[in-house]
Amino acid sequence: MATFRALQAASLVEQAYEEIRSAILGGILKPGSAVSEAAIAREMGISRGPLREALRLLEQAGLVVSEPNRGHRVPVFTEEDLEEFASIRLALEGLAIRGALEAADGPERLREIVERMRRASRRGDRAAAVTLDREFHETIVELSGHRRLLTVWNLLRDQIELAVAEISLTYPTLAGRADAHVPLLESMERRDLAGALAALESHIYDSELLQEARRRTGRRDPEPSGGEAEGAGGGAGP
Amino acid sequence: MATFRALQAASLVEQAYEEIRSAILGGILKPGSAVSEAAIAREMGISRGPLREALRLLEQAGLVVSEPNRGHRVPVFTEEDLEEFASIRLALEGLAIRGALEAADGPERLREIVERMRRASRRGDRAAAVTLDREFHETIVELSGHRRLLTVWNLLRDQIELAVAEISLTYPTLAGRADAHVPLLESMERRDLAGALAALESHIYDSELLQEARRRTGRRDPEPSGGEAEGAGGGAGP
DNA sequence: AAGCTGTCAACTGTCGACAGCTTCGGACCG
DNA sequence: CGGTCCGAAGCTGTCGACAGTTGACAGCTT
Numbered sequence: 001m002a003t004f005r006a007l008q009a010a011s012l013v014e015q016a017y018e019e020i021r022s023a024i025l026g027g028i029l030k031p032g033s034a035v036s037e038a039a040i041a042r043e044m045g046i047s048r049g050p051l052r053e054a055l056r057l058l059e060q061a062g063l064v065v066s067e068p069n070r071g072h073r074v075p076v077f078t079e080e081d082l083e084e085f086a087s088i089r090l091a092l093e094g095l096a097i098r099g100a101l102e103a104a105d106g107p108e109r110l111r112e113i114v115e116r117m118r119r120a121s122r123r124g125d126r127a128a129a130v131t132l133d134r135e136f137h138e139t140i141v142e143l144s145g146h147r148r149l150l151t152v153w154n155l156l157r158d159q160i161e162l163a164v165a166e167i168s169l170t171y172p173t174l175a176g177r178a179d180a181h182v183p184l185l186e187s188m189e190r191r192d193l194a195g196a197l198a199a200l201e202s203h204i205y206d207s208e209l210l211q212e213a214r215r216r217t218g219r220r221d222p223e224p225s226g227g228e229a230e231g232a233g234g235g236a237g238p
Numbered sequence: 239m240a241t242f243r244a245l246q247a248a249s250l251v252e253q254a255y256e257e258i259r260s261a262i263l264g265g266i267l268k269p270g271s272a273v274s275e276a277a278i279a280r281e282m283g284i285s286r287g288p289l290r291e292a293l294r295l296l297e298q299a300g301l302v303v304s305e306p307n308r309g310h311r312v313p314v315f316t317e318e319d320l321e322e323f324a325s326i327r328l329a330l331e332g333l334a335i336r337g338a339l340e341a342a343d344g345p346e347r348l349r350e351i352v353e354r355m356r357r358a359s360r361r362g363d364r365a366a367a368v369t370l371d372r373e374f375h376e377t378i379v380e381l382s383g384h385r386r387l388l389t390v391w392n393l394l395r396d397q398i399e400l401a402v403a404e405i406s407l408t409y410p411t412l413a414g415r416a417d418a419h420v421p422l423l424e425s426m427e428r429r430d431l432a433g434a435l436a437a438l439e440s441h442i443y444d445s446e447l448l449q450e451a452r453r454r455t456g457r458r459d460p461e462p463s464g465g466e467a468e469g470a471g472g473g474a475g476p
Numbered sequence: 477a478a479g480c481t482g483t484c485a486a487c488t489g490t491c492g493a494c495a496g497c498t499t500c501g502g503a504c505c506g
Numbered sequence: 507c508g509g510t511c512c513g514a515a516g517c518t519g520t521c522g523a524c525a526g527t528t529g530a531c532a533g534c535t536t
């Protein structure tokens with residue numbers, strides 16, 4: 001068992017990536033605002049080369065958008081984008097749950113996170129609650145042991161977080177955040193795949209935020225006719 | 239009616255990206271071989287700056303891997319990786335099918351691709367068959383009208399194609415490629431969601447290639463108990 | 477006054493050069 | 507003869523500078 005993990009001099013590209021990423025997610029760089037190479041490079045005291053590479057990566061991750069010769073900006077997301085992200089999340093996390101159900105210590109780890117989340121929202125620590133929310137879902141993906149899935153999910157995560165942050169600026173309070181995870185958690189503790197998928201779906205699709213967003217845009221819930229929770233549909237598995 | 243279409247100077251980064259990408263997918267850069275910045279820059283007659291950016295993008299897309307101060311290489315995939323990709327594909331394309339079923343001209347466009355694929359394999363044009371295979375699945379994703387899904391899928395597509403190309407070097411023939419798409423196509427023509435999902439699952443999971451790969455590694459089919467195709471991905475978006 | 481054209485500042489796109497790290501091969505020593 | 511040390515070569519990581527493009531503004535023409 002290793003005592004120390006390998007240290008690694010983070011390259012300027014990685015450092016710049018992280019710095020800009022957290023500035024965007026932290027709301028320091030506001031949606032729609034320009035992200036100037038030259039200005040940031042000056043501020044960080046590095047040359048533009050590494051910064052350009054970092055920006056290219058951020059662009060591929062969806063945290064900035066760019067126009068040729070016009071520079072980079074923080075993207076502006078709409079409620080429609082949230083719907084798109086929600087459906088992808090549902091597909092990917094649904095896949096993750098299947099794998100996570102086979103991890104012995106899965107429910108235990110998840111329950112602990114929910115507990116911490118509950119404490120955080122009880123003491124009004126909004127930032128911690130958001131972090132724990134992300135950690136909950138990330139843990140499910142990790143528990144699945146699916147390396148590529150984790151990669152893809154990570155790439156989407158930041159983008160989703162940014163979109164949520166933008167939209168949720170208008171709806172300040174998200175009280176029962178922790179409780180929203182309980183049905184999913186309990187299904188997983190029962191090793192109930194179908195139930196967990198259904199719980200995940202309503203957790204993601206029927207979140208306060210999306211509900212509110214739909215209300216604002218005056219759209220109806222998607223698929224009013226089609227079976228919505230057929231979660232464990234075609235049991236045609238081999 | 240405009241007479242001229244907008245011109246756009248393709249940046250060296252994009253050109254280099256495309257060039258290297260097709261060299262990797264085309265097998266000119268072999269799995270495991272080094273991808274040297276300096277050498278390629280010399281060959282292309284450009285400086286290393288744009289090339290580095292292109293390589294960073296390729297890295298994020300999974301077409302090259304890099305170690306700090308050690309340079310870049312074409313990754314070597316295993317049969318296990320194929321399983322991972324298959325499950326992600328299934329989740330994402332399952333989501334795509336829901337949206338694609340609402341596109342009026344969907345089945346028509348897909349049927350035409352299958353026809354061309356059939357003709358291609360009849361005349362032994364392997365390259366065309368592979369391209370059409372990819373086009374078939376890409377069309378499904380496009381038909382869904384889900385922009386983010388298309389982005390994510392595109393990012394994975396190259397990686398999957400590379401993995402398949404590497405593994406399939408050992409199994410040269412893939413005869414009935416076109417026919418493998420027929421059950422899925424027919425389910426979609428009947429607007430049968432459950433059937434289409436099941437067909438997609440067996441198309442992806444029971445492909446000749448994966449079967450053979452499993453045989454070689456001596457592993458059993460994954461998840462002998464659980465249903466695999468009820469892909470979470472609930473109500474499709476608008 | 478309206479529209480077009482010329483100019484300008486700021487920015488991105490690209491380049492060549494230097495510094496540090498890694499690797500490989502040969503010289504040296506036991 | 508084998509192991510170790512050292513230096514050269516090649517590579518990546520980074521930098522500062524130059525060229526090309528863009529959008530805005532001022533000035534001219536009709």
